[in-house]
Amino acid sequence: MEYRHGGELYKASKASSVAPECIIDFSSSVNPRSITGKTVVAIATAMSKLGAYPDPTQTNIKEALARVHSIGTKHIVAGNGSTELIYLIAQAFASNTGSHQAGSQKKALIVEPAFSEYRRALKVNGYSIENFNIENFNAGEAAGDFTLDTEALLERALEEKPDLLFLANPANPTGVLKKKSELLRLASAVEGTGTTLVVDEAFIDFVEGDVSILSEVTELKSTIVLRSMTKFFSIAGLRLGFIGAHPDTIEQIAAVQPPWSVNSLATAGGVAALADSAFITETLKWLKTERGIMTKELGEIEGLRVYPSSANFLMVETTAPGVTATGLQDRLLKEEGILIRNLSNFKGLEETFFRVAVRERAENSLLATALQALLNPAAL
Known part of the structure; x- marks a missing residue:
């Protein structure tokens, strides 16, 4: 099966x-x-208020995320898990008439192997999808580490100019962590080319040290960082994720997001979990x-x-x-x-x-x- x-x-x-x-x-x-108990208590307390609608402005969770990641709330939009946000990105850029391919079918490039929802989200939004194939990894008996060839990826991105370029760090399912410096160079290189780089950091919380590019790319208009809170904090049933990006990009994505996407329990649990050092x-x-x-x-x-x-x-x-x-x-x-x-x-x-x-x-x-x-x- x-x-x-x-x-x-x-x-x-x-x-x-x-x-x-x-x-x-x-x-x-x-x-x-x-x-832990603090997060459980926060969720339980929120249950007594389920008769009220969640805050459509996402104020509490945005402020908590901003404190932890040292970025402004204007750089953040939260969602019903990072999967919802993947679909919102695809939808927002599919309707974007300001790209270099306005009026034509939008193109996307996915670094493979990868989370299948990238492809599904892009497909339902009408994108032409290409792969940065496994041949471009150092795979096989000789190397066996699935290390991304950043130079080859950059060369292809600059040549094909996809509207969206998806990659994950650490990669899923390989677990390979790309160097922060390489990702920042990639982000800088695609700036202004018509390509938006989407870096999925769903598993980055499991990595020690300064490895995320979140705080560095929020001033770049052509890079989006996806984050999940459900995996690290073990709240997958609550569904909670967020995007870090330039304010213009955040506004573009928020414009296609349904109201009340982040429920009250997820907000309460997320705020408490972020404070649990x-x-x-x-x-x-x-x-x-x-x-x-x-x-x-x-x-x-x-x-x-x-x-x-x-x-x-x-x-x-x-x-x-x-x-x-x-x-x-x-x-x-x-x-x-x-x-x-x-x-x-x-x-x-x-x-x-x-x-x-x-x-x-x-x-x-x-x-x-x-x-x-x-x-x-x-x-x-």
């Missing part, structure tokens, strides 16, 4: 007859560490340790190749003859109640790639044991 996204527990349950609550979900790259520090410390242990455990299994990652997930390739990600996904789910993310529907990746989120240590070890049993039963 094909899964469009990670976290499709009910679909997986129906296919396997395993109850959703009994599935160990490695397919969804959401922080497994639960939100202890949760942020502890999560980063935890991830660094557990990702290292998980990488080592999976890397020791004959028949698997684990790719380095800067995010809260690992991309893994099966190297054993005849073994596919689809086969592993089906068997792990039905035999062990474990759900992994089959990556065969990602452009540029084959049937041998899958992704697993970093979860708590006992669950990660359970996954390693299950994979060892499937691939090398004699080794147990």
